[in-house]
Amino acid sequence: MATNLSKISRENLTSKVFQQIKEAIMSGRFQPGERLPIRSLATKMGTSITPVREALLKLVSFGALEMKPAHPITIPILNKEGYLENRTIRLANEGLAAAEAAKKIKKRQLNRLVKINDDMFKAAREKRFADAIAHNYSFHIELCRAAAMPALLEIVEILWLKIGPSLNMLHVATPNSLTIAKTNFHREILQALEKRDSEAAKTAMEQDLIQGGAALLDYFDNQPS
Amino acid sequence: MATNLSKISRENLTSKVFQQIKEAIMSGRFQPGERLPIRSLATKMGTSITPVREALLKLVSFGALEMKPAHPITIPILNKEGYLENRTIRLANEGLAAAEAAKKIKKRQLNRLVKINDDMFKAAREKRFADAIAHNYSFHIELCRAAAMPALLEIVEILWLKIGPSLNMLHVATPNSLTIAKTNFHREILQALEKRDSEAAKTAMEQDLIQGGAALLDYFDNQPS
DNA sequence: ATTTTATATATGATATATCATTATTCAAGT
DNA sequence: ACTTGAATAATGATATATCATATATAAAAT
Structure with missing residues (x-):
């Protein structure tokens, strides 16, 4: 054979x-x-x-696209309220993912996360903002994968799908305000994972999600759509 | 007009x-x-x-049905591992829902929850187990609705869809072990909601989900599929 | 009787045709 | 110039036909 x-x-x-x-x-x-x-x-x-x-x-x-009867399918326009709900749900689910990952993550996966994070910083320094956003997304998804909970990974992917277009729009609208690489808590997350400290990982993840969305919240506040 | x-x-x-x-x-x-x-x-x-x-x-x-290439679509067979992951995720999301509901629930919604709970107990006393299971489901969904977070409600509905067939199978397989009406924490949840105590509501919900699944876990342990 | 092989059947995957509703365009009327 | 109305186009919804692959059944071989 x-x-x-x-x-x-x-x-x-x-x-x-x-x-x-x-x-x-x-x-x-x-x-x-x-x-x-x-x-x-x-x-x-x-x-x-x-x-x-x-x-x-x-x-x-999945809520990643919108469809009204007899209307074209469109990319949804996220508003502040919708974003905040999405963030609250991600806090719960990615917090859980971080805590589980702290228990289960393997060295190879941890190294991979470190590399993704480095790539993200590099992209941000070189002002490749779209790449930086993509790497930030990868960081969150790969961390979630390390939690070894397939159903949870699916939920988190769906949640990111809903905010993806707005995140990217933000970097086009106000590239200077891109704070992804400046005010994130990836280092704190990585340290907690290394120490296998579930609580610290969860807390750091929550802070990261709140900080990471600050620029988008500013955008909503100044965009009275 | x-x-x-x-x-x-x-x-x-x-x-x-x-x-x-x-x-x-x-x-x-x-x-x-x-x-x-x-x-x-x-x-x-x-x-x-x-x-x-x-x-x-x-x-x-949504994971509520299974499809392998060139195979018929089927109802998934849940195993212990899959159930435990599902429960862990529901703990996070329904815990959040309970906490939010404690802040936002209106009297009418609270009364509705009380009635659903009464109906559930009545059904269980009269050995209408399928009805009892349905009312238990309604209790969780309506509580989630009271949290006024549509995206969260969707996630919770999906999570229940995945365990639905197994829950119902359980009541057919071992109707006597149905503990839904005996060892639930619905009263504690309702009290916490009335006091608008988010933390207590969350804790009670988590206990309810753990207790509510105990019979199913027993089933998995004795069913070495 | 058991195994193997061939045939038929069941099932999902894909393409296409047609319908209903909405959006758009453009001409006519004011 | 603006509004109105009719015609046209765009779009999703539904039904149907055909294909490929897996399963089930029946026949044949051992």
């Missing part, structure tokens, strides 16, 4: 389309309010409308 | 199908492992397969 045969990708079209649109959303390639018509996406991606529709419906069911 | 015109239901077929299947899952009309073939459901419901497929895919994306 031949070994080392490469796995044939049995992923279906819907999954591929979903991943691609999801990544596009998280990397800020759509503005809040922007339309995502099924047909034009299908044309761009070279599939029929069925897989695109299914992928979009999935994102809608 | 005429007023008081009744709203025309613009809900689409997919939503209706989704609601119906969701309720069927939560009320235990499907066994863990049972198949849900698209075509036969569509025939039963009198629609084409498209709305049914979309509704099922939505449930799959």
Whole structure:
């Protein structure tokens, strides 16, 4: 029996389309309010409308896209209230993830987090703000992965999907106010993980989420939409 | 302009199908492992397969149903590990919901919770276990609604969808061990809500979730699947 | 009787066609 | 110039047809 045969990708079209649109959303390639018509996406991606529709419906069911009857599917426009609710829920879930990760994280995963954090600082120093935002996202997701709770990871990914477009819009609107690399608590989180101190990890994570959203809150306050 | 015109239901077929299947899952009309073939459901419901497929895919994306490539869609079989992860996440999210509800709940909502709880006890006394389980579910969902955080409510509903079939299976397998009405902390939760004591509400909720799952944990321990 | 193989069936995946509703455009009327 | 109304286009919703793959059944071989 031949070994080392490469796995044939049995992923279906819907999954591929979903991943691609999801990544596009998280990397800020759509503005809040922007339309995502099924047909034009299908044309761009070279599939029929069925897989695109299914992928979009999935994102809608996660609250990452908005759909009103007989209206085009759009990127939701987050307001202050919605952001604060999202932050409160992330506090609970990412706090839990940090506490669990402190118990379970392996050296390799910890090193990976350190590297992601370094990359984030480097990107911010070099004013590659979009990259910095992406690395910040990776930091939170990978930490959540270290908690080894797949259902929790899914929830946290959904929560970030909802704020992704606004986060990226912020860096376009006011790149100078990007505080991701200046006032975060990643170091405190990493230290707590290394000490395997669940409580400290949770607290540091909560502070990080509150600080990380300060710039966005300022934006909402000065943008009386 | 005429007023008081009744709203025309613009809900689409997919939503209706989704609601119906969701309720069927939560009320235990499907066994863990049972198949849900698209075509036969569509025939039963009198629609084409498209709305049914979309509704099922939505449930799959919530983790309430399982789908392997080229296999029938099924009700997932929960194991002890999966249940414990689900419980841990509910502790965080329903704890938050209870704390928020303590701040925001209105008298009408509190009265409603009291009534649901009474109904649950009544159902349990009369050995209508399925009803008791349904009322317990309502209690948790309505409390979550009182927190006035729509995104949190969605998450909690998803979490319950995943354990619904197993909860109902339990009451069929071992109706005598149904402890829902005996060892719950609903009274403590209600008292905390009335006092507007967030911390107490959170603690009582956590105890309720742990106690409420004890019977299911026993089942997993004696069922070495 | 058991195992193997071939056929038929069931099922999800994808593409396409058509419908209803809304948004847009543009011309006519004021 | 502005408003109104009709025609057109855009868009999601639904139904149906076809395909690929897995499962179940039946037949054949041992």
